[in-house]
Amino acid sequence: DADVTQTPRNRITKTGKRIMLECSQTKGHDRMYWYRQDPGLGLRLIYYSFDVKDINKGEISDGYSVSRQAQAKFSLSLESAIPNQTALYFCATSDAGTGDQPQHFGDGTRLSIL
Amino acid sequence: GDSVTQMEGPVTLSEEAFLTINCTYTATGYPSLFWYVQYPGEGLQLLLKATKADDKGSNKGFEATYRKETTSFHLEKGSVQVSDSAVYFCALMWGTYKYIFGTGTRLKVLA
Numbered sequence: 001d002a003d004v005t006q007t008p009r010n011r012i013t014k015t016g017k018r019i020m021l022e023c024s025q026t027k028g029h030d031r032m033y034w035y036r037q038d039p040g041l042g043l044r045l046i047y048y049s050f051d052v053k054d055i056n057k058g059e060i061s062d063g064y065s066v067s068r069q070a071q072a073k074f075s076l077s078l079e080s081a082i083p084n085q086t087a088l089y090f091c092a093t094s095d096a097g098t099g100d101q102p103q104h105f106g107d108g109t110r111l112s113i114l
Numbered sequence: 115g116d117s118v119t120q121m122e123g124p125v126t127l128s129e130e131a132f133l134t135i136n137c138t139y140t141a142t143g144y145p146s147l148f149w150y151v152q153y154p155g156e157g158l159q160l161l162l163k164a165t166k167a168d169d170k171g172s173n174k175g176f177e178a179t180y181r182k183e184t185t186s187f188h189l190e191k192g193s194v195q196v197s198d199s200a201v202y203f204c205a206l207m208w209g210t211y212k213y214i215f216g217t218g219t220r221l222k223v224l225a
Contacts, residue, residue: 004157031211042203042217043158050211090157100146100165103213105157 003027006091006106013081014114021076021109023091031094032074033103034058034066036087043090049074050096081113116141120204120216127223133191135219137204140185145208147180147187152201152218161202194223
């Protein structure tokens with residue numbers, strides 16, 4: 001089984017709908033992150049969480065919200081989806097540490113908003 | 115601000131050719147540097163890392179050396195295979211959480 005699991009893997013929905021993307025991990029990491037990937041732009045950080053009670057905005061948090069339900073679960077919500085939120089979304093985890101901890105990624109959710 | 119710049123792709127090579135993918139960075143601190151690889155339909159996977167100047171990261175025949183004087187971390191492989199076809203991301207990390215990724219370079223290796 002994958003260490004970082006994202007559901008769903010693909011989703012097509014309509015403008016204005018509420019969408020939730022889910023992420024669960026078995027790595028035992030405290031830190032979890034949500035990114036979006038767009039062609040030519042690389043990965044951009046949406047939100048990150050250092051533990052259940054510590055949630056922080058990333059560089060592009062507008063239009064998104066998150067919930068850290070447990071150490072192992074971190075969900076991303078789009079309250080009212082719009083077409084420019086069409087992208088590939090990744091959840092990642094990392095261990096706490098001294099600045100050389102790599103991130104571990106799920107396989108992504110491809111989201112299309114019509 | 116902090117940034118990572120990668121060469122634009124796609125890079126197309128024949129099997130057994132030498133690979134270089136350039137990466138330069140701008141950072142106010144002393145970051146750790148990473149290369150990640152993304153295969154189709156998958157998330158990014160750590161390929162190699164280096165945490166201080168002159169460190170060389172290596173894995174699966176790939177190498178990169180942390181060059182502080184040129185703020186670079188170029189990825190190299192002596193002989194690429196078709197199975198190396200993927201998108202490669204250079205990234206830096208500093209502080210407690212700040213990761214910055216480059217835009218990715220697509221590599222195509224032809225048999």
